[in-house]
Each structure stands twice: as C-alpha cells, then as structure tokens.
Amino acid sequence: MLQQYGIIAIFLIGGALTAIAALLVNWIIRPKLPPVGSKLNTYECGLETQGPTWIQFKVSYFLYALVFLLFDVETVFLYPWAVRFQVLGLFAFIEMIIFISILVIGLWYAWKEGALKWQ
Amino acid sequence: MLSTSTSTLVFWFLTILIVASALAVVLLRNIVHSALFLILTFVGIAGIYILLNAEFLAAVQILVYAGAIAILVVFAVMLTRRGDISESNLFNKNYLAAGVLCLALFILNTFLIGQTFWTIKSGEPPLNNVGAIADAFLGRYVLPFEVAAVLLLVAMVGAILLARGVNQDQ
Amino acid sequence: MITLNHYLALGGMLFCIGLYGALAKKNAIAILMGIELMLNAVNINLVAFNHYLEPSKVVGQVFAIFVIVVAAAEVAVGLALVLNIYRRRLESNVDDFNWLKW
Numbered sequence: 001m002l003q004q005y006g007i008i009a010i011f012l013i014g015g016a017l018t019a020i021a022a023l024l025v026n027w028i029i030r031p032k033l034p035p036v037g038s039k040l041n042t043y044e045c046g047l048e049t050q051g052p053t054w055i056q057f058k059v060s061y062f063l064y065a066l067v068f069l070l071f072d073v074e075t076v077f078l079y080p081w082a083v084r085f086q087v088l089g090l091f092a093f094i095e096m097i098i099f100i101s102i103l104v105i106g107l108w109y110a111w112k113e114g115a116l117k118w119q
Numbered sequence: 120m121l122s123t124s125t126s127t128l129v130f131w132f133l134t135i136l137i138v139a140s141a142l143a144v145v146l147l148r149n150i151v152h153s154a155l156f157l158i159l160t161f162v163g164i165a166g167i168y169i170l171l172n173a174e175f176l177a178a179v180q181i182l183v184y185a186g187a188i189a190i191l192v193v194f195a196v197m198l199t200r201r202g203d204i205s206e207s208n209l210f211n212k213n214y215l216a217a218g219v220l221c222l223a224l225f226i227l228n229t230f231l232i233g234q235t236f237w238t239i240k241s242g243e244p245p246l247n248n249v250g251a252i253a254d255a256f257l258g259r260y261v262l263p264f265e266v267a268a269v270l271l272l273v274a275m276v277g278a279i280l281l282a283r284g285v286n287q288d289q
Numbered sequence: 290m291i292t293l294n295h296y297l298a299l300g301g302m303l304f305c306i307g308l309y310g311a312l313a314k315k316n317a318i319a320i321l322m323g324i325e326l327m328l329n330a331v332n333i334n335l336v337a338f339n340h341y342l343e344p345s346k347v348v349g350q351v352f353a354i355f356v357i358v359v360a361a362a363e364v365a366v367g368l369a370l371v372l373n374i375y376r377r378r379l380e381s382n383v384d385d386f387n388w389l390k391w
Binding site for chain 3: 059062066069070072073076
C-alpha cells in the first residue's frame with residue numbers, strides 16, 4: 001500500500017532535481033561578467049517597469065478565494081460519500097441533500113451580496 | 120507496508136522538513152516568504168499522514184491547507200501590505216518571554232510524553248480508508264457533519280459581510 | 290523504529306513553534322499562520338493516536354477532518370476581520386488594535 005507512494009516521492013524528487021539541474025547548468029555555462037547598463041533592468045528587452053513590484057491587490061480576489069475555500073471544504077465531505085454512494089443508500093442521500101442545501105444558501109448569499117461580481 | 124528502515128528514513132526526512140520550514144515561517148522577516156514556507160510545512164504534514172496510513176486525510180491536507188488556505192493567506196497579505204515588504208513580519212516586544220515560555224512548554228511536553236505509558240494496540244487498518252471515513256460521517260457522526268455545514272455557512276456569510284465592508288469603503 | 294512517542298514529540302515541537310509565532314509576532318496575519326501551525330500539530334497527534342491506539346477505526350481521522358473544517362472557517366473569518374480593520378486603520382499590526390483599551 002505505502003509502496004505506491006514511493007512512486008509519487010520519486011516524481012517529486014525527480015521534478016525538484018530537474019529544476020535544480022536546469023538552474024545549475026545555467027549557472028555553470030553562463031559568462032560571469034559584472035552586470036552593467038541594461039543588464040540591471042527588470043526586463044532586458046521590453047518596456048520599462050513602472051511603480052513598485054508589491055502592489056496592492058483588489059479585494060475581489062479575496063472574496064473569490066473565500067468562496068473557493070468554503071466549497072473546497074464541501075468537496076472534502078462530498079468525496080467519501082460519492083465513493084460509498086451505492087452502499088450507503090437513501091438515508092445518506094437525504095443527509096447529503098440537506099448538507100448541500102445548507103451550503104447553497106451560502107452561495108445564494110454570496111451571489112446576492114455581489115461577491116461574485118468583478119469590480 | 121514499507122520496510123521499517125525506509126519508513127524510519129522517511130519519517131526523519133519529513134520531520135526535518137516540517138520543523139525547518141515551520142521555523143522559517145516564524146523567523147523570516149518577509150511575510151510572503153513565511154506564507155510560502157507555510158505551504159511547504161503543510162505538504163510535509165501530508166507526507167506524515169501517508170506514513171500513518173491516513174491517505175484521505177493527506178489528500179484533504181493538500182486540497183484544503185496547501186490549496187485554499189494558503190491562497191487565502193497570500194491574498195490577505197497582498198491586500199494589507201504597507202511599507203517595505205522585506206520588513207513586514209517583525210517580532211513584537213515580548214519575543215524573549217514568548218521564546219522562553221515555548222521552550223519550557225516543549226521540554227515539559229517531551230518529558231511528559233516520555234513518562235506516559237501507552238497501551239499500543241495492533242490491528243489492521245481498514246482496507247478502504249475513504250470508505251471507512253464515509254461510513255463514520257454518514258453513520259455515527261452525522262450530527263457533527265450537518266453542524267459543520269452550518270458552521271461553514273455562518274463563516275462564509277460573516278466573512279463576506281466583513282470583507283464587503285472593506286469593498287464599500289473604497 | 291518509529292514509535293508513537295516520535296510522532297507526539299513532532300506534534301509538540303510544531304505546536305510550540307506555532308505558539309511562538311502566535312505570541313511573538315506583530316503582524317496579525319503572521320499570528321493566524323502560527324495558529325494554523327498549532328492546529329496542524331494537533332492533527333498530527335490525533336492521527337498518530339488513531340494509528341497506534343485504535344488502528345481498526347478511523348475516529349481520529351474523522352476528528353482531524355472536523356478540525357480542518359473549523360480551521361478553514363476560522364481562517365476565513367479571521368482574515369476578513371484583519372482586512373476590515375486594515376481598511377479603517379491602515380494597519381495590520383496587532384499592537385495598534387487598541388479600541389477596547391482605555
């Protein structure tokens with residue numbers, strides 16, 4: 001059982017090593033001159049950047065993330081139910097309908113308040 | 120099961136990863152870096168869950184913590200940013216007292232763990248981890264399950280109300 | 290050989306790091322991050338107890354899922370509060386949240 005996760009671990013390690021190797025090879029073969037002139041620009045060939053990098057985001061991003069978080073958590077409950085759906089039967093189905101309808105009230109509220117509207 | 124030595128090796132690797140990145144969350148001065156190390160901590164804890172035969176919980180950890188909560192934290196950081204970002208996560212004036220308190224708590228805790236005798240039960244974990252959790256949710260723990268839905272609804276309404284107040288002031 | 294004590298010690302260490310973050314940080318979001326670390330430490334303990342003391346049931350894992358749900362609700366409301374206060378005071382430093390002080 002746990003051995004299957006070894007494959008995932010190998011993928012993770014391989015992915016990390018690929019990224020590190022790419023950076024390392026670049027670092028080895030690149031010419032090591034002191035940066036001068038347009039080398040110091042953010043984009044060497046492109047528009048000049050304006051303003052600071054750490055800008056303030058719009059609050060709409062946060063509202064979307066909020067609604068996403070709540071329905072992400074709903075998935076956590078939906079998934080085991082879906083796996084055992086055929087065994088659990090009608091009672092569990094009704095429970096899940098109640099569960100979802102409670103959360104749909106939340107979605108309706110978010111919609112009514114305009115949290116899903118981009119502004 | 121993995122062989123004992125392999126799981127020991129994985130445990131120590133994950134422990135070092137978790138503790139080092141948790142320390143980075145607390146000690147770094149740039150709060151965006153803290154948030155990124157928070158994600159690394161969550162992923163390491165998911166590995167610990169897999170080691171403990173809790174596969175579904177590991178998936179939940181990645182999905183909810185490393186996915187949704189980390190995104191929410193990063194957005195909140197970007198929304199409340201002010202001044203220099205590299206000085207955005209500083210200690211307050213009682214950092215020394217807090218450090219002594221936490222160290223004392225850790226030593227006491229470890230001492231008590233060493234003193235306590237646990238009756239270890241050996242048994243086979245359920246073959247279908249997700250199925251067993253589904254049976255628990257929709258059988259014995261059905262009331263907490265529905266209350267969790269109400270809690271999520273209330274949290275969502277409250278959070279939207281508070282964050283919308285932010286919006287109207289703009 | 291990894292025993293229950295190893296997992297408990299890991300959970301305890303993570304809890305203390307989180308507590309330190311919650312006590313010693315100025316930024317309100319950093320304090321919430323510390324609280325998340327503490328909740329995760331508790332979850333490690335719950336799952337370790339489940340695995341070593343009652344492996345044939347999943348009670349500890351179910352409890353840990355409820356902890357995760359409550360943590361999600363907590364972080365949503367907490368961050369919304371921080372944003373709301375930030376809009377009024379332009380500040381996310383908890384030392385300046387002092388309306389109730391006199």
